[in-house]
Amino acid sequence: MDDSVTGRWDARVDGLLSRELEDVLGWAATTIGVVLLAIVGMVPVIVAVLMGIVGIAVGAVVLIAAHSRQGRGAGHGVIAIIFSAVGVLTALVLSMTAFLTMSITSGAGEADSGTAVGPIPTLGPSAVGEVVRLVPQSAAASTTAPPVSDGGGVVSFEAMKALDGDASTAWRTVGDGVGETITVAFGRPVRLAGIGVIAGYASTDNASWVDRFGQNGRVASARFTLDDGRATDVTFLDSPQLQTFELTGDTTALQMTILSSTPGSSPYTAVPEVEFYGWQG
Structure with a gap:
């Protein structure tokens, strides 16, 4: 040049x-x-x-x-x-x-490292009785996000919304949710066989039609603790589908603690559904 x-x-x-x-x-x-x-x-x-x-x-x-x-x-x-x-x-x-990856691991602190991991038992008759979906009597969350209006009315996010069998409702907390808990009480002794979790808000806003799954934070990993202190850590795929894993033990209550999350575009983290499977005590 x-x-x-x-x-x-x-x-x-x-x-x-x-x-x-x-x-x-x-x-x-x-x-x-x-x-x-x-x-x-x-x-x-x-x-x-x-x-x-x-x-x-x-x-x-x-x-x-x-x-x-x-x-x-x-x-x-x-x-x-x-x-x-x-x-x-x-x-x-x-x-x-x-x-591309999802791993489910057992064992942390006082966790039962001998628990087998895999699909939950099929609902129905088993060697120890009828495997059913267990419905908790009550639930409490460490924190709950305030209600909002989505054009179709006011939407609230209390803990029981994660246990109502409706994936369009959810328990939601402010922030990334890490360290936040939801504690369920069965009100009776039960023997758990497994748990199912939808780790993100699998719904669409009624007013804006925004995908709530990407809008809200999703649970990436969580710890499930029985009333005797035994714990199981689980890592979830970033998916709106129900994910199940085996968790066995006798208990009257269970606590889910969020260990990590995948952020969304809003400052909230949501859990729309937690299901429990096992045998009535």
Whole structure:
């Protein structure tokens, strides 16, 4: 490129991007990349990808401008592009991993590591009696999100909404739900055979037709503790379908504690359905 062309390009860059603006954009691009790496596992994939695209684009502009006139922003541009690209790749890998894998594990703290894991027994006659769906007498949650209006009326989210057999209702809590609990009491001794959970709000808003599953946070893993302290940790697939696992033991109550969650676009986490299977005491 001859001197006249280079001179015209430098003049054009100087006209569009002052050195002060170059510095500001350089710091902004670097900040985007750093923040993206820090929160990539805590925000929806689409948010991470969009942040990465913006970071890469701004970093590229700063890098081109700095290179054209030997400015000070080249380092910022390179760092922003690298960090943003790594953030995007990390978000995509985490998303694919969550979609393709589901593991169910038993054993943590006082957990019964000898419990077999697999499909729940078929409802009906068994060697020890009739396997039925067990209906708790009551339920209590550590926290409950406030009611909202969805155009069809006021929707509430108390704990019993997770036990009513209706996937369009849910227990919902504010935030990511980690550490929050829902405790059910059967009011009688029961022998558990297994549990079924819908780990995300499998419904559609009646007014806006927004998919509530993606809108709300979903339970990624939870601990189920019997009244004698035995616990089973379970990891769920990010799916609106009912997921079942084997959990055996005699109890009169059970507590579900959220260990981790997949964020949605709203600051809530919802559990629409928890089912219990076993034998009446």
